[in-house]
Amino acid sequence: MDNWGISYLNENELYSVAELFKIFGNTSRIRILLALHEKETCVNCLAKELDMSESSVSHQLNILKAHRLIKRRREGKLIFYSLADKHVRLIIDTGLEHICEL
Template sequence: MENEKNIEKCEYMCIHEDSIKKVKESIPNDETLYDLAELFKIFGDSTRIKILYALFEAELCVCDISQLLNVSQTAVSHQLRVLKTNKLVKSRKEGKNVFYSLADDHVCSIINQGMEHINE
């Protein structure tokens, strides 16, 4: 209820049809917005963020990440599966080892922009 005090309300009803039309034409469809919201949920876990930061620096296996972050291999594997399913990391197999790296430069950009925003 307290937040409602801070929200400005229209004093009189005045619809700006041209603005509404412009926004309706540019706003993505619901499915795309849902997918975007799901992507941002992936960044809502600090362990996943730590894994991504580690992968900024080097290609790593589950054992490396587990040791680096002091997190169980099971937990790391679970988080890597989430990141891989959402196309944020990729893997390659070398013998019995699986190495993980960032899927592309977009991942760095997203995190760097987030850091810029919180450091403003």
């Protein structure tokens, strides 16, 4: 829908949008999303690349997955994570574009 406005959204939808944007308010999650923006990867690789513990990465991945921002794929014993869809990529790209023009 091209014409979004307050009159088109009910309270539950407004709340859901606010909750979605809260997820982007954590630098660890942003770092993970930016890494996944580049390529699909596993917890171990993300932890090394971002200099975070595997436990911290897993915790943040669970939050991102619960909000449908990432998806996972199992290959043997490994689980690979990637951005959920083009909308997540667009949100990240738009955010980066916005801060670069400030």
